[in-house]
Amino acid sequence: MSNIPGYTHGTSSVARSPVSLADFEKMKASVLFGEEDVKSLRMSHDIVKGRVEAILDVWYGFVGSQPHLLASFTAKADGKPLGDYLGAVRKRFGQWILDTSSARYDQAWLDYQHEMGLRHHRVKKNKTDGAPSTDIVPFRDLFALIFPVTFTLRSFLAEQGHGTEDVEKMYAAWVKSCLLQVTLWAYPYVKEGDF
Numbered sequence: 001m002s003n004i005p006g007y008t009h010g011t012s013s014v015a016r017s018p019v020s021l022a023d024f025e026k027m028k029a030s031v032l033f034g035e036e037d038v039k040s041l042r043m044s045h046d047i048v049k050g051r052v053e054a055i056l057d058v059w060y061g062f063v064g065s066q067p068h069l070l071a072s073f074t075a076k077a078d079g080k081p082l083g084d085y086l087g088a089v090r091k092r093f094g095q096w097i098l099d100t101s102s103a104r105y106d107q108a109w110l111d112y113q114h115e116m117g118l119r120h121h122r123v124k125k126n127k128t129d130g131a132p133s134t135d136i137v138p139f140r141d142l143f144a145l146i147f148p149v150t151f152t153l154r155s156f157l158a159e160q161g162h163g164t165e166d167v168e169k170m171y172a173a174w175v176k177s178c179l180l181q182v183t184l185w186a187y188p189y190v191k192e193g194d195f
Contacts, residue, residue, distance in 0.1 A: 004091045006128040009099065009112040016107075017114035019184060019195070024110055027183060033176045038103045040166070040173035045101035047160050047170075048153075052094045058152050060090065069145070072137045085131040100177055110184070117185035139189045146178045 008014050063069045073086050118124040120137040157170045187195055
């Protein structure tokens with residue numbers, strides 16, 4: 001486990017996901033996610049592990065340029081960006097890049113996806129860092145970010161000379177993985193019994 005504050009993947013502080021591994025297998029089938037995607041994500045790991053900060057610079061630059069997205073990282077009292085909060089989240093976001101590219105879809109990973117959903121929702125938002133920020137990341141923003149996150153990652157995947165076919169496979173695997181993850185994060189946003 002990492003020593004990043006608030007990164008609790010695989011610890012007893014993370015509750016069991018209400019989504020079973022069997023249901024997750026069905027979700028993977030719905031998005032056509034298979035073993036080739038796992039291989040492609042793991043291929044991407046060697047690329048992204050040395051580029052985490054550069055990737056985050058692109059993603060944070062995008063979020064920071066969109067006031068409605070930046071609002072989720074601002075103070076409730078005055079609407080100003082919370083630098084410490086942005087910095088703490090950035091460290092965990094960097095670990096998320098590495099976790100995604102490691103593609104280890106076990107129970108601990110599934111449980112942590114649920115934890116991340118709770119941390120974006122009013123159930124647990126701000127609690128990890130004690131931030132005086134807004135109460136929720138609107139789901140519309142969370143889901144819509146799948147495109148800029150994956151689209152901007154494509155150029156990084158092409159940096160180390162992999163052939164076009166491999167780059168496209170890695171890119172597709174990232175899109176599918178992000179779709180799966182954000183769908184799992186949606187659990188607390190969805191009316192009881194409707195997930």
